[in-house]
Amino acid sequence: MxxxxxxxxxxxxxxxxxxxxxxxxxxxxxxxxxxxxxxxxxxxxxxxxxxxAGTDADDTGLRVRALLGQRRIPWSRVAELAADPRGRAVARLTDGDQVRLPAVRGTDLPRLVAASGQPLDDAPGAGPAQ
The missing domain is CATH 1.10.287 (Helix Hairpins)
Structure with missing residues (x-):
């Protein structure tokens, strides 16, 4: 693989x-x-x-980086990727938490989903393909 x-x-x-x-x-x-x-x-x-700061995505999950720390989130914990009313991307996790994805806009969600290796059609909340 x-x-x-x-x-x-x-x-x-x-x-x-x-x-x-x-x-x-x-x-x-x-x-x-x-x-x-x-x-x-x-x-x-x-x-x-x-x-x-920023967000890194690959086929294993997301890495959310801030000024002083980082958080690794596997794709298995991500229930949905969506945009908030201000156009910023958020990841809704399976435990109900929401994580804002720094530097990711709502229009970047198709690229983010493509990094996961999942087909875009199977990703709820990812928005229409561009």
């Missing part, structure tokens, strides 16, 4: 550019007083989040 490639969903890279601009823009303020130096941490944390 061959393993499918991992499909990765990440936040838009413009966030990284905004973090760099925020860091450079906060330098004059942070350099005026020593107690203002922690202001530089805000754009730094945003940059780390932009690199780290």
């Amino acid at each position: 061959t393993r499918r490639a991992t499909v990765r969903f990440r936040p838009h890279q413009a966030i990284m550019l905004a973090a760099v601009i925020g860091f450079v823009g906060s330098l004059p303020l942070a350099s005026t007083r020593w107690y203002l130096l922690p202001i530089l941490l805000v754009p730094l944390v945003i940059a780390i989040w932009a690199v780290r």
